[in-house]
Amino acid sequence: MTPLLFLLLFLLHRLPGALCTVTTIENQAVLEGQSVIIPCHYNPQYTQNVKYWCKGSMKEFCSSLARTDDPESAPFGKGKLTIADDPAQYVFTVTMRELKEEDSGWYWCGVEVGGMWSVDSTASIYISVVHGMRVESSMVSGEEGGSVVVQCLYSEKYRDSEKRWCRSGHLNSCIVTDANGTFSSRSVLIRDDRKDTVTVTMRRLELRDAGWYWCGAGQQHVTVHVLVTPRPTTTQSITTPGSLTTKYPVMVKAPDTKSPVFWQPVLTVCGALLLLLSAVLVSWRMMEQWRKKPMTRAVHDTKAKLMLSPMNGRDGENTSLLFLNSSVQQVQIP
Numbered sequence: 001m002t003p004l005l006f007l008l009l010f011l012l013h014r015l016p017g018a019l020c021t022v023t024t025i026e027n028q029a030v031l032e033g034q035s036v037i038i039p040c041h042y043n044p045q046y047t048q049n050v051k052y053w054c055k056g057s058m059k060e061f062c063s064s065l066a067r068t069d070d071p072e073s074a075p076f077g078k079g080k081l082t083i084a085d086d087p088a089q090y091v092f093t094v095t096m097r098e099l100k101e102e103d104s105g106w107y108w109c110g111v112e113v114g115g116m117w118s119v120d121s122t123a124s125i126y127i128s129v130v131h132g133m134r135v136e137s138s139m140v141s142g143e144e145g146g147s148v149v150v151q152c153l154y155s156e157k158y159r160d161s162e163k164r165w166c167r168s169g170h171l172n173s174c175i176v177t178d179a180n181g182t183f184s185s186r187s188v189l190i191r192d193d194r195k196d197t198v199t200v201t202m203r204r205l206e207l208r209d210a211g212w213y214w215c216g217a218g219q220q221h222v223t224v225h226v227l228v229t230p231r232p233t234t235t236q237s238i239t240t241p242g243s244l245t246t247k248y249p250v251m252v253k254a255p256d257t258k259s260p261v262f263w264q265p266v267l268t269v270c271g272a273l274l275l276l277l278s279a280v281l282v283s284w285r286m287m288e289q290w291r292k293k294p295m296t297r298a299v300h301d302t303k304a305k306l307m308l309s310p311m312n313g314r315d316g317e318n319t320s321l322l323f324l325n326s327s328v329q330q331v332q333i334p
Contacts, residue, residue, distance in 0.1 A: 022123040024109050029128045033156030033196050035097040040109030047087035050112040053094045059108050059122045099129045131155040133220040141227035142205050150200040150224050152215035161218045163198040168212035
């Protein structure tokens with residue numbers, strides 16, 4: 001029982017370190033003379049613990065290079081190696097500057113757990129410092145008539161070498177920098193900072209400029225693919241009832257000069273029909289007025305002639321004749 005109890009106590013003492021899992025990125029290859037930033041992630045319960053960065057093939061015997069409790073490793077220091085902790089994001093970062101070939105090797109992100117029986121939680125990464133070239137992006141794109149920028153990074157060994165920009169598959173197409181590390185033409189501008197970066201700017205792009213290129217220094221070169229897209233169609237702003245302006249692609253069509261010739265006969269016919277209809281209405285109105293005038297005169301004449309004519313009737317009674325609308329009616333008046 002004693003060996004089992006001892007093993008249990010041993011595991012319990014090591015448990016805090018086991019729970020603090022540290023992770024980092026994959027192995028890195030860095031050009032000589034450049035810098036690299038390594039992020040190291042840890043569990044939230046260890047925000048107050050000391051973090052460190054060490055170098056060695058075994059974590060038990062690695063030599064400490066930077067610690068978060070060491071002022072000389074502060075993030076704003078001017079040294080080649082700094083360490084910074086961000087408890088809000090549960091990550092600390094290590095920055096290594098102006099790397100040399102001898103800086104290649106195994107490195108460790110570490111979190112001090114504390115306690116005699118506890119071990120620190122660590123994660124390893126291999127950094128190799130190499131000679132050569134690389135690009136920030138192996139594929140760039142630009143619009144027709146615009147420009148694209150390619151940044152080619154090179155190691156310290158090639159600082160004094162001439163830099164070349166060539167189109168892949170085209171013989172005698174290479175452009176070479178001068179003694180000042182520059183080249184300028186209507187379509188290409190090259191600038192070398194004589195430190196670690198050469199910048200290539202392709203201007204006034206045409207569709208035929210699309211394809212594979214490569215930039216080189218010494219015996220090293222790296223490829224880049226350039227994509228050129230056509231100019232977009234004209235867009236117009238359309239305002240919706242909700243005072244929202246939305247842009248829709250609208251094909252702009254040239255004015256149609258034949259439209260007035262097509263509409264002119266139609267407008268002429270419509271005008272003629274409108275005049276004819278107006279004339280018919282006026283004529284019909286005049287005829288109605290003319291028909292009503294005789295009837296009106298007849299009514300007035302009838303009223304004027306309307307009178308009572310006493311006549312002797314039978315048995316001495318008075319009678320009258322009433323004339324209305326040219327019809328004679330005999331009315332017996334008592």
